[in-house]
Amino acid sequence: MAKIKYALYTGCTARESTPELLKSTLAVAKALDIELILLDEASCCGASHLQDFDDMLSLTLNARNIVYAEKLGFTMVTICNTCQLNTSMTKDRLDEDSNLKDTVNAKLKEVGIPEYRGTVDVKHFLYAMLDDLGLDAIKQKVVRPLTDINLAAFYGCHNIRPSHTQAKNNGGENPYKPTSIDNLILALGGTNVEYEDKNSCCGFHVELQNPTTANRLSANILSGAIDNNADAVVTPCPLCHLRLDVQQHNIEKEAGRDLSIPIFHLPQMVGLALGLSPEELGLQHNIQEFSFIQ
Amino acid sequence: MKNKELTFKVFRFNSDTDYLPHYDTFVMKVTKDEVVLDILNRIKWEHDGTFTYRRSCRHGICGSCAIKVNNKPTLACKDNVFELVKVFGEELILDPQDKSRAYKDMVIDKKPFWDKYKKVKAYVIKDIQETPDFENIVSPATNEEIDEADYCIQCGNCYYACPSVSVNEDYLGPSALTLAFRFNADSRDEGKQERLKIVDELGGGIWDCVKCNECAEACPKELNPIAKITKLHNQVFEEGLAKNNIAVRHSVGFKTSIKKIGLLDEGELVRFSEGNCGVLKHIPEAIAMFKKGKLTLPWNMPESKNLDEIQSLIHIASTAKFKNI
Numbered sequence: 001m002a003k004i005k006y007a008l009y010t011g012c013t014a015r016e017s018t019p020e021l022l023k024s025t026l027a028v029a030k031a032l033d034i035e036l037i038l039l040d041e042a043s044c045c046g047a048s049h050l051q052d053f054d055d056m057l058s059l060t061l062n063a064r065n066i067v068y069a070e071k072l073g074f075t076m077v078t079i080c081n082t083c084q085l086n087t088s089m090t091k092d093r094l095d096e097d098s099n100l101k102d103t104v105n106a107k108l109k110e111v112g113i114p115e116y117r118g119t120v121d122v123k124h125f126l127y128a129m130l131d132d133l134g135l136d137a138i139k140q141k142v143v144r145p146l147t148d149i150n151l152a153a154f155y156g157c158h159n160i161r162p163s164h165t166q167a168k169n170n171g172g173e174n175p176y177k178p179t180s181i182d183n184l185i186l187a188l189g190g191t192n193v194e195y196e197d198k199n200s201c202c203g204f205h206v207e208l209q210n211p212t213t214a215n216r217l218s219a220n221i222l223s224g225a226i227d228n229n230a231d232a233v234v235t236p237c238p239l240c241h242l243r244l245d246v247q248q249h250n251i252e253k254e255a256g257r258d259l260s261i262p263i264f265h266l267p268q269m270v271g272l273a274l275g276l277s278p279e280e281l282g283l284q285h286n287i288q289e290f291s292f293i294q
Numbered sequence: 295m296k297n298k299e300l301t302f303k304v305f306r307f308n309s310d311t312d313y314l315p316h317y318d319t320f321v322m323k324v325t326k327d328e329v330v331l332d333i334l335n336r337i338k339w340e341h342d343g344t345f346t347y348r349r350s351c352r353h354g355i356c357g358s359c360a361i362k363v364n365n366k367p368t369l370a371c372k373d374n375v376f377e378l379v380k381v382f383g384e385e386l387i388l389d390p391q392d393k394s395r396a397y398k399d400m401v402i403d404k405k406p407f408w409d410k411y412k413k414v415k416a417y418v419i420k421d422i423q424e425t426p427d428f429e430n431i432v433s434p435a436t437n438e439e440i441d442e443a444d445y446c447i448q449c450g451n452c453y454y455a456c457p458s459v460s461v462n463e464d465y466l467g468p469s470a471l472t473l474a475f476r477f478n479a480d481s482r483d484e485g486k487q488e489r490l491k492i493v494d495e496l497g498g499g500i501w502d503c504v505k506c507n508e509c510a511e512a513c514p515k516e517l518n519p520i521a522k523i524t525k526l527h528n529q530v531f532e533e534g535l536a537k538n539n540i541a542v543r544h545s546v547g548f549k550t551s552i553k554k555i556g557l558l559d560e561g562e563l564v565r566f567s568e569g570n571c572g573v574l575k576h577i578p579e580a581i582a583m584f585k586k587g588k589l590t591l592p593w594n595m596p597e598s599k600n601l602d603e604i605q606s607l608i609h610i611a612s613t614a615k616f617k618n619i
């Protein structure tokens with residue numbers, strides 16, 4: 001089989017407040033023999049906020065990012081749910097509306113950027129791994145199964161909703177019953193925890209203007225995971241991770257109960273099973289400690 | 295496959311007599327054409343006459359029979375049972391839209407939901423003569439602006455799926471905001487500014503949307519309420535009504551940051567949004583992040599390659615204005 005190659009859109013968070021996400025993604029890709037080519041020219045996706053202010057600007061910037069992946073000709077892979085949705089929604093809108101595509105392309109042309117053609121797929125690393133490599137191939141590379149570790153999958157909104165966009169460009173799982181991360185946990189030898197809020201919202205996007213809402217929503221997730229005996233939560237989204245890991249003390253304050261639990265980035269969990277060291281996976285950067293890892 | 299024997303676990307509660315709700319289990323043979331409403335009817339007609347639920351048109355237009363099946367917002371008369379079985383298996387759990395507001399079984403008190411329509415003035419605002427001598431004609435092109443928002447059947451599926459509503463009773467929610475958009479887009483209406491001031495309030499308005507897309511998923515008419523909420527955000531800027539507050543600065547701050555480094559300067563965005571005093575409350579997290587090497591200091595800030603290209607693009611593609619940004 002030819003080597004799998006992707007154009008990696010890191011997003012901003014993996015280059016700043018969650019360096020462990022980029023580190024573990026690169027390490028896992030190497031261990032799985034996937035080549036990632038970083039899109040260093042890409043800009044921020046606007047994180048679902050820029051479009052509230054200036055929709056056209058948000059569209060044009062995202063179109064430019066996709067153009068750089070089209071230049072390479074590889075699937076554009078994201079490691080942040082919100083980057084994924086902003087990029088795939090841009091793709092959706094441009095692919096479906098030729099007038100809009102022409103308007104955006106005219107702007108790109110003015111700056112000397114090649115036109116957006118819509119020739120590459122945009123996928124989160126989770127689904128790229130599952131689709132192109134497959135669960136069995138990952139399973140075969142497990143050298144340190146996550147035996148006796150109870151893991152609560154937390155999917156994050158922007159990787160599962162809206163389902164019509166996710167079906168076209170991403171994992172296409174049922175937002176009311178997502179299964180991919182649970183299946184991955186099982187393939188890595190771990191135990192998946194069933195709890196109600198695995199597909200709900202962490203509240204990240206109102207964290208600044210309404211921390212009470214954000215903390216209450218996050219509290220539902222952490223308490224659901226803990227009350228169902230999870231040892232750790234695992235998420236494919238660095239924004240959910242910032243919320244559940246960095247803000248955990250504020251979530252506990254709002255909930256009025258102990259909610260301490262470590263939070264994995266998805267590739268950190270995968271990497272651990274593949275035999276990578278905690279340092280290689282940047283676990284030292286996570287705020288909440290992993291007491292069960294030697 | 296003609297029939298399936300399915301198990302229905304059904305939420306039961308009578309607010310006049312019960313202290314706590316319970317679930318009743320009904321096992322039934324179901325055929326491939328039956329919708330959830332058929333099941334509700336059969337429970338009442340064949341098993342328990344006291345079972346209570348709302349229903350009326352049976353054609354997906356009155357919005358009364360909305361409930362949740364395995365937590366999925368469902369319009370009972372529209373959703374096919376076998377389709378639900380494909381996702382959730384052969385045991386289906388039928389709940390009212392909001393268990394905490396149950397009167398009796400599937401019937402809930404929807405007063406807060408209806409009150410929010412009143413709050414956003416979901417009607418055409420215009421001074422008109424009682425005996426006008428001309429018609430208010432809406433052209434097909436102007437009607438397009440409404441973007442199908444007038445197809446809302448007010449079933450409440452989006453409202454009761456909204457996580458922000460579930461933890462903040464002040465949040466107007468996707469249903470009322472969709473109608474606020476609908477009347478703002480109506481060419482006969484003169485209440486746009488008034489309505490925008492209402493939906494722009496922090497704590498209960500558009501800035502409290504958590505962007506989860508639950509509403510887009512829940513709407514049986516596929517009206518994509520979150521896209522309407524985004525348009526309301528845009529209108530607030532277009533009409534020059536945007537206030538200099540934390541939420542507005544947060545959304546505008548992305549542009550200033552991208553213009554500077556192509557990427558988001560996360561720390562600077564928090565400072566810009568919160569202001570120099572407000573940012574101080576984030577010191578505990580900043581210290582914890584610094585200790586773990588999660589805080590990017592100004593001299594280590596990454597920058598996009600070909601930044602000048604991004605800056606030129608921002609220059610020509612910007613369509614919105616907030617103060618001088």
